[in-house]
Amino acid sequence: MIEFKAITKQYADDTALQAVNLRVNSRELFVLVGPSGSGKTTLLKxxxxxxxxxxxxxxxxxxxxxxQDLQQLRRHVGYVLQSSALFPNMTVMQNAAVQLEALGWDKAQIKPRIEHLLQLVDLDPKLYAQRKPAQLSGGEAQRVGIVRALAADPKLMLMDEPFSALDPVAKRQLQNLILRLHQKLATTIIFVTHDMQEALRLADRMAVLHNGRLQQVGTPQAVLAAPANAFVADFFKDVIAAQQTLAQVVAAGFGRPAHHAADKTLFSSTSIYTWAALLHAAPESVVQVGATQLTAADLIAYLATCPKGGLSHV
Incomplete structure (x- = not known):
């Protein structure tokens, strides 16, 4: 668990953070979101x-x-930057093993560990281990950066706008990767982004910052359903306007009254894409929204009624 207690950061002519109090739970994928200059990266660091x-x-x-000893602290906290920051003269294997070398791991242990992690991020070690950074795409280089951050099996990983420089396809692929890794490894992740859609897609919970002050903390569904103030409402207004929610599915007449226990209860403000992800993992699951229960057939039927191109993916 990470606790920020009354964190203030004052520079000569600027206050970057103002008495921020925040708690991140163990094994949580927690997102710090806000406009540029809001203080989110400062807080992460x-x-x-x-x-x-x-x-x-x-x-x-x-x-x-x-x-804590500074070097030991940093060696046990994974850190992924906006750029992969790989050493250009070193191979993928050497770049990914930097932390393990610093920790004194035996070479016989390093190779299988890095090969295992490369496979987890969908980079075949036989194809990629001996490549140099110049031979990688931006998305591939960032995957190597993720391997390097995970190499020593840290209990905490910090990710500072890691996908902001990537094209939409690579960004989407790496978002999927992070969700999969988080579920598999149960590592606590603090993730910084100014991309509202990315925050909503990744976060277990998120904190909204503005001008160095904490504006709201909550699940994506809770923040969208009840913005704490005018700034939060305005910051997410385009997402809220475009989002398709379970409330809209129910209002369109889909579902049936609840007569038995559902597999999961969801907010009416939950995105249909969150629901779709749940169904992808458990196709037969029944979800309850208020007094209504919904199944996969309801989602398919609802989508069939939507105008072509009328959905905006959050």
């Missing part, structure tokens, strides 16, 4: 002490990061 707050404390499992 207080975790691995790339930024030292003017006042306040950051605690990991109850221990202040200020009291």
């Amino acid at each position: 207080t975790v691995n002490r790339l930024v030292v707050p003017t006042s306040g404390q950051v605690l990991i499992d109850g221990e202040s990061v200020a009291d």
Whole structure:
């Protein structure tokens, strides 16, 4: 668990963070979202002490990061940057193994560990292990950066707008990858983005920041359903206007009254894409929205009634 206690960061002519109090639960994929200059990256960097707050404390499992050995702290916290930041003269295997070399791992242990992680991120070690960064696409290089961050099996991974420089297809693929890795590895992830759709797609919970102040914390569904203030409502207004929700499915007459226990209860504000992801994992599942139960057949029937091109994917 990570706790931010009254974090303030004051620069000479600017206050980047103002008394931010926030808790990130263990094994949570937590997203910090907000416009450029909102303080989200500054807050992220207080975790691995790339930024030292003017006042306040950051605690990991109850221990202040200020009291920890800096090198040990950073070696046990995975960090993925906007650019992959790979060393151009080193192979994929060498780049991915940097942390393990620093931790003194035996070479006989390093190779199978990196090969396993390369397979997890869909890079065949036989094809990629000996390539140089110049031989990789942007998406492939970022996958290597993710492997490097995961190499030492950190309990916490920080991701600072890691997909913002990628094209939409590569971005989507890597979002899918992160969701899959998070489910498989159960690593705590703090993810920074200014992309509202990315935040809504990835987050278990998210925090909205503006001008260094925390505006709202909650699940994506809760934030969309009940924005805490005018800024949050305005920040997500385009997403809210475009989003297809379960409330719309029910209002269109699909579903049936609940007569037995459902597999899962969802908010009426839940995106149909969140519902679709649930059905992808469990096609026979029944979800309950208020007093109505819905199945996969209801989703198919609803989509069939929508105008062609009339859905905006969140």
